[in-house]
Amino acid sequence: MSYKEPAPIKNQENPFESMMSRFDEAARILGLDKNSYNVLKSPAKAVIVSLPVIMDDGTVQVFEGYRVVHSQAMGPSKGGIRYSMDVHLDEVKALAAWMTWKCAVVGIPYGGGKGGIKCDPRKMSKGELERLTRAYAGAMRDVFGPEKDIPAPDMNTGPQEMAWLMDEYSKIQGMYTPAVTTGKPLVLGGSSGRVEATGRGVMVAARAAMGKLGINPSEATCAVQGFGNVGSISAKLIQLQGLKIVAISDVSGGYYDPKGIDIEGAIAYRNSNGGTLEGFNAERITNEEILELDVDVLVPAAMEDQITKHNAANIKAKLIVEGANGPTSASADLILNEKNIMVVPDILANAGGVTVSYFEWVQNRLGYYWTEERVHRRADRTMKQAFEEVYAASQKYGTSLRIAAYIVAIDKVAKALAFRGVF
Ligand code: NAD
Numbered sequence: 049m050s051y052k053e054p055a056p057i058k059n060q061e062n063p064f065e066s067m068m069s070r071f072d073e074a075a076r077i078l079g080l081d082k083n084s085y086n087v088l089k090s091p092a093k094a095v096i097v098s099l100p101v102i103m104d105d106g107t108v109q110v111f112e113g114y115r116v117v118h119s120q121a122m123g124p125s126k127g128g129i130r131y132s133m134d135v136h137l138d139e140v141k142a143l144a145a146w147m148t149w150k151c152a153v154v155g156i157p158y159g160g161g162k163g164g165i166k167c168d169p170r171k172m173s174k175g176e177l178e179r180l181t182r183a184y185a186g187a188m189r190d191v192f193g194p195e196k197d198i199p200a201p202d203m204n205t206g207p208q209e210m211a212w213l214m215d216e217y218s219k220i221q222g223m224y225t226p227a228v229t230t231g232k233p234l235v236l237g238g239s240s241g242r243v244e245a246t247g248r249g250v251m252v253a254a255r256a257a258m259g260k261l262g263i264n265p266s267e268a269t270c271a272v273q274g275f276g277n278v279g280s281i282s283a284k285l286i287q288l289q290g291l292k293i294v295a296i297s298d299v300s301g302g303y304y305d306p307k308g309i310d311i312e313g314a315i316a317y318r319n320s321n322g323g324t325l326e327g328f329n330a331e332r333i334t335n336e337e338i339l340e341l342d343v344d345v346l347v348p349a350a351m352e353d354q355i356t357k358h359n360a361a362n363i364k365a366k367l368i369v370e371g372a373n374g375p376t377s378a379s380a381d382l383i384l385n386e387k388n389i390m391v392v393p394d395i396l397a398n399a400g401g402v403t404v405s406y407f408e409w410v411q412n413r414l415g416y417y418w419t420e421e422r423v424h425r426r427a428d429r430t431m432k433q434a435f436e437e438v439y440a441a442s443q444k445y446g447t448s449l450r451i452a453a454y455i456v457a458i459d460k461v462a463k464a465l466a467f468r469g470v471f
Contacts, residue, residue, distance in 0.1 A: 066378040067146055074454030077445055084462040087470060088148075091141050092125075092159075093117040097187035099165065101179045113184045115163040115191050115199075118144035121464040124195055125161030126151055126230075126402060128202025129184075129209070131177075135164035146373070147402070150395040152457035154434045156406040159461075161197050163188070169204045181209050185216035192217060194227035194413065200405050201231040211236050227412035230405035239408035241423035242401075246371070247281025247349075248424065249400015252431040253392045254286055254345060254369045257449075260439060261367060261390060266290035269343040271365070273297050273335060274350025275318060275325055278371040278398065282347050284311045291345065295338050296325065298350070302338040303330035339363060348375035355380045363389060370394040385448050393450035395457065396438055403430050 075085050099111040114137055117125040127147035140162045148160030165184055169177060191197050192213075201210055210229040214236070218225045226237035234240070241248075258265060270291045272283040275298040287293050292308040298318075303309065303325060318325050339346065339355060340362040348354050349371030355363065356376075360383035368384070369392045370376065376384070376391060384391055404427050411417050418426075442452035 066376075067142060067374065069378045070381075070450060070454050071145070071149075071458070074447075074451050074458050077447060077451065078455050078459055078462075080458060080462055083470065084465055087465060088119065088145075088458065088461060091116050091118045091144055092120060093191070094137060094141065095188065095191055096137065097184070099180060099183040099187060101176060101183055103176055104173050111165055111167050111180060111183075113163070113165045113187060114140045115188050115197070116140045116144040116161060117191070117197055118160040118162075119148045119461060119465075120159040120196075121461050121468060122148075122152060122159050123157035124159065124193070125197045126156075126158040126200065126405065127161040127163070128200045128231075129163040129165070129205050129213075130203035131165050131167050131169045131205055131209075132203055133166060133168050135166045140164050146395065148461060149454060149457040150399050150402055151406075152460045153395050153438065153453050154399040154403050154430055155437075155460070156403060156430075158198075158402075158406065161199075162202070163199055164202075177209070178212050181212040182216040185213045186220065189217065189220050192228055194225060194409070198227070198409060199229050200402075207231060207233040207236075207238065227409050230408040232408070237408070237412050239404055239411055239423060240418065240420035241427065242404045242408060243277065244281050244285075245404035245423075245427055246278045246398050246401035247283075248285055249403065249427065249431045250278065250282040250347060250349070250369055250371045250397055251285035251289065252400070252428050253397045253435055254282075254347070254367070255289060256432055256435040256439075257367050257369065257390055257392050258345070263344050263366065268292070268345060269294050270345040270347065271295040271338050271341045271343045272347040272349055272371075273302075273338050273354065273375075274348070274372060275314070276350075279347070279349035280311070280315050280318070282349055282369075282371050284315065286345070286347070287311045294343060295330075295333065295341055297333075297335050297338045298325045300324050300326040302333035302335055303328045304333045304338070304341070305330040341365075345369065347371050351375070353377060355384070357383065360384055361387075363387070365389060368392070370397045373398065381448065381450060391448060391450055392435070393448075393453050396434055396449070396453045399434065400427055400431055403427050 143162035151158040232238040295304040346365035352374035357379040360380035
């Protein structure tokens with residue numbers, strides 16, 4: 049994700065409370081013992097730092113930076129860093145826990161972490177952002193490390209910030225240490241296939257779920273909300289599977305064409321139109337209407353809290369594949385379950401991104417770089433296996449795929465914890 053103004057959140061329900069309520073339900077079904085429950089509810093570490101930065105006008109501004117390590121039971125913690133005025137400790141704690149479950153679902157050997165700096169990157173120059181990022185890397189030098197805690201991009205950070213972070217950390221260590229971050233530029237140890245990884249994983253999850261539901265891709269229709277990295281690449285790859293994409297949307301609104309939208313054309317339009325679909329040649333609909341279209345597959349890939357108790361009853365799709373993090377609230381889950389709509393949950397559906405981040409870290413440590421084809425093949429295999437594991441758990445426990453994903457994740461982390469022991 050690059051520098052874009054965060055869209056207003058509708059805030060009907062707190063997505064993080066939604067997430068924790070699912071954790072509770074899965075823990076109950078799994079019969080998680082109270083000791084493990086208490087350990088997994090609490091982040092292992094939360095660090096707050098003050099970051100003095102010399103601004104372009106010569107004044108010194110002090111920013112607050114956070115890093116939360118939720119769990120390192122399965123391996124070094126992994127998770128992004130966001131730059132936003134909305135960053136606060138409670139949010140970072142919840143996002144860190146989310147990363148623990150996401151890594152465990154796909155079976156990559158990581159725990160979960162998350163970080164952030166309270167700042168408004170749109171009001172800062174490139175030089176100020178560089179000094180801020182380097183100050184953060186220096187202040188967190190004892191937290192970060194290729195075997196300890198590995199940051200990645202998140203909201204309003206991207207390859208440039210990861211390059212500064214890696215460079216500063218390498219200088220402090222006195223040696224080139226590319227594996228300390230992922231999401232780096234390709235010329236600096238980034239992985240082939242990382243840009244497409246999340247959308248590609250969404251497509252693989254959608255295909256696997258369609259197989260279970262008996263939906264024939266070449267006869268199916270699909271709508272995709274959000275047309276950024278995840279939405280546009282999901283739409284492109286889902287279309288290549290034979291589905292007809294009848295609607296897409298971004299912050300400018302929704303675009304509907306029952307005959308099908310040419311996604312390559314829409315991407316080219318967006319790229320030549322300042323990054324927005326505004327003015328795209330199709331019937332205009334709203335971002336609320338796109339969710340309620342009569343399609344087979346719906347991919348919410350914009351932001352959190354889009355399907356809630358207020359609109360869940362109007363959803364007509366047979367399958368929802370969550371490209372975004374937290375697009376469905378816990379109360380909406382109940383309604384979707386009653387309507388027998390299959391939901392491939394975020395911690396599974398969009399885990400292709402963190403999977404390829406793991407491959408980036410592996411390649412950095414090997415010092416040997418894979419072809420794009422190899423990255424895709426291994427990521428597809430990881431996503432398919434994770435889907436089957438979660439599907440089997442949903443059959444075994446008689447739950448939704450979402451609760452099954454949490455069950456699979458919590459079970460793995462709790463077992464690792466039990467083997468390692470508690471002090
Ligand atoms: P992005 O910034 O590239 O794109 C976001 C898209 O959503 C844009 O098209 C934007 O116009 C649109 N949008 C913003 N507000 C909207 C609104 N109110 N209604 C409709 N559309 C709106 O971001 P991204 O990287 O594609 O991330 C999208 C979601 O996927 C986020 O929830 C993110 O956390 C999640 N995600 C991303 C990755 C990744 O690898 N990029 C991995 C896992 C999860």
